[in-house]
Amino acid sequence: MREKYILALIQFSRSTKMKNLPIWERGFSRSDKANLLISNNAYAFVLGLIFDQSMKSDIAWENPYKLKQRLGHLNIKRIADMKIKQLTCIIAQKKSLHRFPRNIAKYIIKSSLIIKDEFQNKTDLIWRKNKSIISAKKNFLKLCGIGEKKANLAILLLAREFKVKFDDVRFLEIALDSHIKRVLSRSGHFDTLTEDGIAEMNSIFSKMHPNFPALLGTSLWYIGRHLCITTNPRCKICPMSKWCLKRL
């Protein structure tokens, strides 16, 4: 039954619905200008990643553009030289770009220092130095405010949206968030509460969708956000319904 569940998920990930998902449902913002900045500027991409916590992701990914407007630039060296208090005030200007402006300011300044010193001001060296997700992940984790989950998300977005080639993309784990965890735990087929359970799940996904297993996370996220909602899940129209054990 678990295999059939994954096959149904693979089928859904190839559906027109998933192929035509709007960009703000694929991890970016509703603003064309902000999305363009993130597509053309690797540093803005990292800033979006840093902002993407404790707030809706489509709003978070608009923030690099808004921050650029407030600062008048996105110069790595100049931002790395700022005082945390100074950047906090700019982020916190009304309307504040984040609920925790001081933390975000600290993460941005510390990460900018690392990009300046370790990556010679070239943010894309974080993922372009080697064509390996292991190396890219190690580099992302050096930054401040980026943990395992965000590092996986960053690599997923780079590979899926910007077609960055990684030789070992089959080892990229699914970036588990609350939506995905809810869908998987209700399915009754996976244990997302333990490290062993998560490792087992990634290994099964990798066997059944070897080219790009983490891509299935996008479909799981969509189902969690729109169908498998916290209360009154919409099982009748869910593509997983036949194989989901519906442990509500």
Ligand code: SF4
């Ligand atoms: S069938 Fe129901 S419980 Fe299962 S994933 Fe879909 S909405 Fe959630």
